[in-house]
Amino acid sequence: MPKVLLTTLNAKYIHLNLAIRILYDLNKDNGNADLHMHEFTIKNDPKEVAAYCVDYDVVCFSCYIWNITQTLAVAREIKALNPNTKVLLGGPEVSYEWEPVIAEDAVDYIIAGEGEIPFEHFVRQYPYVSLVPNLIYKEEGQIHYNKQSVQFDVKLLEDRNPYQYDTAEELNNKVCYIETSRGCPYKCEFCLASLDNKVRYLPMQTIKDNLLYLMQRGRTIKFLDRTFNIKKDFTLDLFQFILDHHRPGNVFQFEITADIVHPDIIAFIQEKVPPGLFRFEIGIQTVNQQSNLEVSRKQNFTKTSGVVQSLQNKIEMHLDLIVGLPLEYMADLKYSFEETFKLYPPELQLGFLKFLKGTPVREKYEQYDYVFDPEPPYQIIRSRFLSEEELHKVTLLENALEIYWNKKRACNALKHITAHYSIFDFLMGVGERFVEKHAFHKHTLKQVYEVIRDYIQELYPQDTVLAELLALDYYTFYKVKPQDIFELEADKAERFKVIESFGLNHHKYRFAVLPVHFDTTIYIQDGAIQPKLDYLIIQFDGQEKGEVLCADLQYL
Incomplete structure (x- = not known):
C-alpha cells in the first residue's frame, strides 16, 4: 500500500488549506493508500520540508500563484534526497499552461482542474495511472494527458466535515475557510473563477453543520464563495444561522457583489447584525465602464457606492481596485481611485493586474501591447495605457496607501485631503518622498509621521487645520x-x-x-x-x- 502525503505551502502560518482537507476526508478510508496530511508555509526552508516528505511514496502539493516557486524548489530537494519519491502537483496554478511544469525533472504527475475525481482514481489505481482522468504524467520519456470532461458533484460532500482532523486550538488560532458553493456567474476576464460559470451549491444542512463546528472552535471564518450574495434567501438563511449560533470573538468574511445586494439583505443587516461581526470584501476594480466592458465585467458603481454607504455603520468593508486594466489610462485610474476613496473603506487594496494562467486577459495580452512578468505572480510591467514609469509611481502610491490609510496612521488628515485636494496626487507624492528617505519595509513609526509632516508643510503651508488633523492622527x-x-x-x-x-x-x-x-x-x-x-x-x-x-x- 503506497504511503501518500497531501500537503501545501500556505502563504502564512494563520492560513489553512481547505482543498487538501477535502481530499483527505474523501479518500482516507479507501483502503488503497496510506493517506496522510500536513501543511507548511512558503517561509519554511525547502530542505526541511523535503526532509519531512522523502519517506512517502507520493507527495501531493496543492499549488497556487503564491507558492508555486517554493513548491518546485521543495520538489527538487525531495528528488535530491530520494529519487524514488514521486511528486504530484494539483491546483489552479498547474491546471493551465502546465507544459513547462511537467517538463521539470522533479515533477512526476499533474492533476489539471478540479481535483476530487482524479485524485480518487489516482490513489485507487496507483501506480497504474494511465486511466486517471485529467492526469498529466510521464511514461518512457513521453508526456501524456488523459484529458476528460469531469465535474465533481458537490452534493457528495454531504455530511462530511473536512476540519474534524484539526484540533480546536489550531482552528482557534487560524483563519478557517468554508465553501458553500463553487463557480461564479460572472465572466471577468482577469479572474480564474470566470472559467466556471455554473454555480453549484453544497447541501445546506452540511454547510450549517460545518459552519457551526467552526464557530464553536474557530474565530475568523472566511467564505470562499466568489459571490456570496447571489441568492437572497440563501444569504439571509445563513446570516440568520450565524446570528443564532456565533460566539464572542467570531468574525465572518464574505466576498460579495455590492451592486446586486437585495434591499431585504440591507434591511436585515441594519436591523439584526451587530457592528463588527461581518466583513465584506468588494471588488470594485475600476469605475471606468469602458474598461469593465473590455474585460466582460458588469458593475454599477452608483449602486455599489450606495450599498457601501448604507452598510458601513455595521460592516467592515474591504474594497479592491485593479491597476492596469485595458483602456484605463492614468487619468482614468486617478478617477477610479478618488471616487472609491471617497467611500472611506477601512481597507482599500490597490492591486496590479496579474495575467493568471488560463484567463482570457492572458490569452489576448498582445491585443493591448501588454508586457508582464513571466514569473509568478505574472504582474503587469507595461501596456499601451500605462508606461513602466507610471506603474512605478502607482506602486509608490500603493505603499503610501498601506502605510497611512490601511494601517490607520493618518485617516483624519487623508479625509481632509480628499475633501479639499487630490488624494491620488497626494499619496503618490508622499510615496515618492517616503522612498527617497526610507525603505518601505524598514522604518520607524516616528519616521512615518515625519515624512508626511514635512510633505504637508512644504505643499500646504497655509492649511493649519490639515497640520492639526495630522497631529491628531499622530497622538x-x-x-x-x-x-x-x-x-x-x-x-x-x-x-x-x-x-x-x-x-x-x-x-x-x-x-x-x-x-x-x-x-x-x-x-x-x-x-x-x-x-x-x-x-x-x-x-x-x-x-x-x-x-x-x-x-x-x-x-x-
Missing part, C-alpha cells in the same frame, strides 16, 4: 505620550492651566494639549470642520491608544 496612534514632533503643543504653563481648568487627573494620566483652529467637539462627533480657537486634549493611560477629550470631557 491618537500612540499608547504613551509621544515626542512633540509638530511643535504644536501648548507650553507647560498653558497645559497645566487647561488640565486644572477641566479638573483632569494629571497624577493618573498624561496629556497632550494642542491649541487648534477648529471646534474639536463638533469634529469628533460629526467629522465637520467648524472654525474656532479650541484645545485638542489627548489623554494617555499607557495601555490603550490616546483618547480625545472634548470640551465637555466625554470620551469619544
